[in-house]
Amino acid sequence: MINEIRAKRHAETARYFRAALQLSLLALLFAFLASCAANPVTGKDELMLVSEEDEIKIGNSVYRDALWSAEGGGGEYQDAQLKRYLEGVVMRLHKKSHRPNLPLTFSVQNSSVPNAWAIPGHVVMTRGLIAGLENEGEFAYVMGHEVGHISAKHSAKQMSQKMMLGLALGIAAVAVGGDDYGEAVVGLGALGGQLLLLKYSRDDELEADRLGVAYMSRLGYDPNNALSAHRNLDKVFKEYARSVGQEPGERTFFEELLSTHPRTSVRIDEMQQMISSTPRSAMSGDGSSRATYQSLTANMRRTHRVYMEYYDKAARAFEKNRIAEANNYINRAITEDRTQPPFYALAGFIYLKQNNHGDAERYFRAALSLQGTYQPAVRGLGMMNYRKQNYAASIDYMKQAVQTFPGDVTAQRLLGLSYYRTGNYRAAINPLETVAQASPKNKTIHGILGQCYENINDQKSAYEHYKLQVQSAADNDVGRLASARVKEWKPRFEPEQIKKK
Numbered sequence: 001m002i003n004e005i006r007a008k009r010h011a012e013t014a015r016y017f018r019a020a021l022q023l024s025l026l027a028l029l030f031a032f033l034a035s036c037a038a039n040p041v042t043g044k045d046e047l048m049l050v051s052e053e054d055e056i057k058i059g060n061s062v063y064r065d066a067l068w069s070a071e072g073g074g075g076e077y078q079d080a081q082l083k084r085y086l087e088g089v090v091m092r093l094h095k096k097s098h099r100p101n102l103p104l105t106f107s108v109q110n111s112s113v114p115n116a117w118a119i120p121g122h123v124v125m126t127r128g129l130i131a132g133l134e135n136e137g138e139f140a141y142v143m144g145h146e147v148g149h150i151s152a153k154h155s156a157k158q159m160s161q162k163m164m165l166g167l168a169l170g171i172a173a174v175a176v177g178g179d180d181y182g183e184a185v186v187g188l189g190a191l192g193g194q195l196l197l198l199k200y201s202r203d204d205e206l207e208a209d210r211l212g213v214a215y216m217s218r219l220g221y222d223p224n225n226a227l228s229a230h231r232n233l234d235k236v237f238k239e240y241a242r243s244v245g246q247e248p249g250e251r252t253f254f255e256e257l258l259s260t261h262p263r264t265s266v267r268i269d270e271m272q273q274m275i276s277s278t279p280r281s282a283m284s285g286d287g288s289s290r291a292t293y294q295s296l297t298a299n300m301r302r303t304h305r306v307y308m309e310y311y312d313k314a315a316r317a318f319e320k321n322r323i324a325e326a327n328n329y330i331n332r333a334i335t336e337d338r339t340q341p342p343f344y345a346l347a348g349f350i351y352l353k354q355n356n357h358g359d360a361e362r363y364f365r366a367a368l369s370l371q372g373t374y375q376p377a378v379r380g381l382g383m384m385n386y387r388k389q390n391y392a393a394s395i396d397y398m399k400q401a402v403q404t405f406p407g408d409v410t411a412q413r414l415l416g417l418s419y420y421r422t423g424n425y426r427a428a429i430n431p432l433e434t435v436a437q438a439s440p441k442n443k444t445i446h447g448i449l450g451q452c453y454e455n456i457n458d459q460k461s462a463y464e465h466y467k468l469q470v471q472s473a474a475d476n477d478v479g480r481l482a483s484a485r486v487k488e489w490k491p492r493f494e495p496e497q498i499k500k501k
């Protein structure tokens, strides 16, 4: 049954799927018993599949993948001072929320896509949205809304439902099936592609709005900032959509983005009512702290313009294989701002694509000198070494790459293949299984997995993968070997099927 559901899911949204995660979530699922628990916000009993402890565990397990692949990806934006400031606001909100003792982290995601999101234990706002908000009061409202989703267990409810369907949240998505270069831009933080698939019902959204207004008011912010936050959210979203130019084939991305931002005009009336019915606390300062917010976000807003004007365009041109254009934009980006690892990493990928390994390496290393673990640069060096058949080096880099971003299917694939090509079949299996589940129609993956299992004397597993290989492609080298094995081993593993004939 699970396999059937999985097959359907692949057919629908193969791109949006990561399987290692799913397996671990399913394993967790079997460990759970459904239980009723009082909702911390409403006080009503609800059917929950996840305990609080497991809720946090699952949140943690998807968090890194979400940072690198949802809402444009990009990982964490590097600005310690900015983070401390915003984190302070979030933690004060959290203390006023309905679940103040839950562990919670805040981070700034290095993506131009204007959005904010929450999974249990973690709330995140993108660079694009921080740059688009006017003041601390607006920021407090949006983060109060996200903390509200966690307080009211909206995410936990989502997880329960999705887990029952075996959907594994659908968060940690990586485009699979493309070539290495299509995949190269994954995680670079500039592309639409994938949105956090935690979609809440309209009722949940309104409840989070209400909680956002309540929490911000308790901290002494003027609740009217909730209205201007919605207007600004709408405004920056439209700016973003215009700046990237909606192209055919990308409609779904924008439709999804829109659907996660319920029409502002509809929500404004309801917000007005919430604001007037929310008990007012004494206002702290002017209730907005515009000057502080503007001054502490000034550097980031300057950098954000460079992302919007040059980097995002370079990444999109690169993705569409317009290399000269990508090159021009990325050079401009680097000229304007020399502090951003993604600029150098993207330049590295552009050189790599042109087979200029010397410059590719130089730029990947420049990115790493700014941020020692910057995942796309680590993966870039891994790709380059794999191509040069330096498998030991490629293994080192890819191990590091999947540690930072486990859902990176390209890194998992090249890690597995490097092990395979050096005869370390046992180590190859784990990463290749991840790829096989994320990309089941890959033309060689099952045959190679079959060989790995065969080499460690697990012929039963080898046989299963050889069969899958024959189904997906029997006419390439791995396919021919797989066919021969299936024929040879069938009497041993499926004697009853042969008798029936």
Ligand SMILES: [Zn+2]
Pocket (backbone or CB within 6 Å): 145, 149, 200, 205, 208
């Ligand atoms: Zn929401």
